[in-house]
Structures are given as structure tokens and as C-alpha cells.
Amino acid sequence: MRVVIQRVSESSVVVDNNTVGSIGKGILVLLGVGHDDTQTDIDYLCEKIVNLRIFEDDNSKMNLSLLDIEGELLIVSQFTLMGDIRKGRRPNFTDAAKPDIAEKVYLDFIEKCKSYEGIKKIQTGVFGADMKVNLINDGPVTILIDSKKQF
Numbered sequence: 001m002r003v004v005i006q007r008v009s010e011s012s013v014v015v016d017n018n019t020v021g022s023i024g025k026g027i028l029v030l031l032g033v034g035h036d037d038t039q040t041d042i043d044y045l046c047e048k049i050v051n052l053r054i055f056e057d058d059n060s061k062m063n064l065s066l067l068d069i070e071g072e073l074l075i076v077s078q079f080t081l082m083g084d085i086r087k088g089r090r091p092n093f094t095d096a097a098k099p100d101i102a103e104k105v106y107l108d109f110i111e112k113c114k115s116y117e118g119i120k121k122i123q124t125g126v127f128g129a130d131m132k133v134n135l136i137n138d139g140p141v142t143i144l145i146d147s148k149k150q151f
Contacts, residue, residue, distance in 0.1 A: 001041040001105070001148075002081045004030040007054050007141035011074045013125040014132040021123030026072030027054075028135050031109060032081025033102040034095050034148075041147035042105065046112040049073075050119065054141050062141075067118040075113065076125035076133055077106045103127045 005027050012022035029049060034041075055064040055071070066073065079102070083091030097105060106127055114122055125131045 001034055001037045001045055001109075002032040002144070002146045003045055003049065004078075004081065005049055005052070005054075005143050005145065006030075006135060007138045008074075009136045009138045011133070011135035013074065013076055013123075014134070015126045015129045020126055020131075021074055021076075023072035023074045023121060023123050025069065025138075026074070026120075027066055028133070029073065029075045030078040030081060030133075031075060031106060032078050033097040033105045034082055035097045035101070037097065037105055037147065039108070042109050042112050044147050045145060046109065046116070048145060050113065050116050052143070054143070067116060070118055070120045072121040072123070073113060073119055074123045074125075075106075075110055076131060077102070077127045099128060 008026060008028050010024050011028040012019050027049060050067050051065045053065050054062050055069050057063040079096055082096035083093055084095060085091050110124055113119065
């Protein structure tokens with residue numbers, strides 16, 4: 001499982017000209033699901049994301065987590081994160097989970113995030129939809145995390 005997380009002052013996702021999710025201060029999560037991802041990957045990434053100290057304290061040091069600031073979370077599925085571009089010029093998606101499996105893992109990921117006390121609001125995109133994601137990246141702070149620790 002791979003994620004790109006961005007610390008945002010606001011973010012939203014639009015499907016068919018309708019805003020389906022929006023947050024204020026918090027984290028935008030772009031989530032890619034691999035064919036061999038399990039509950040262990042979900043648990044690892046959720047714990048890492050909500051506890052990652054990427055928000056500034058009173059001394060302007062990144063010392064606070066999403067839970068510390070009672071921030072918001074926007075979770076968007078992004079199949080293309082599983083693309084492998086090491087060979088050729090076109091991404092290879094053989095490591096990506098099939099849609100029915102990926103959707104279940106995506107929904108389980110959302111439910112796991114909801115189990116944490118202290119997240120003010122959790123919003124999502126629409127799995128498999130053509131989405132337009134808007135954000136104001138605060139910092140900018142952007143971090144890549146792979147549950148298999150490949151980078």
C-alpha cells in the first residue's frame with residue numbers, strides 16, 4: 001500500500017461537478033492499494049498517518065500530529081500510485097489490486113482511520129470515479145509512505 005500525504009489548510013474532491021468531500025486544516029491522503037496488501041498494511045499506515053508529527057507547535061517546529069491538533073482527513077483512492085515506471089515509458093500496474101479487492105481495502109482503511117479518537121472530520125472521494133482534487137498544500141509538506149517500506 002502506498003500513500004502520498006499532504007499537509008493542507010484545505011482540500012476537496014469533486015465528482016461530476018459535485019463536491020463529495022472537503023476538509024479544512026489536516027491531511028489529504030492519496031491511497032494506492034497493492035494486490036498483496038492486508039490488514040497489517042492498513043494498520044501500519046493509519047497509525048503512521050494520524051500520529052506523524054508534521055504540524056507546527058508554538059515554536060514553529062513540526063512537533064504535532066493530526067490527533068494533537070484535532071485535524072481533518074480527506075482520503076482519496078489513487079490507483080496510479082501503484083504504477084511501476086522503471087522499464088519503458090508507460091506505467092505497469094501489475095502490482096495494483098483488482099478493483100473489487102482494492103475497494104474493500106480502501107473502505108477498511110477508512111474505517112480504521114475512523115477508529116481513532118481526535119480526528120475532527122473524515123471525508124472521502126468516490127472509489128473508481130474520475131475525481132478532481134483541490135488542495136492548498138500548507139508548507140508545502142508532502143510525504144510518501146509505502147507500507148512495504150520500499151522507499
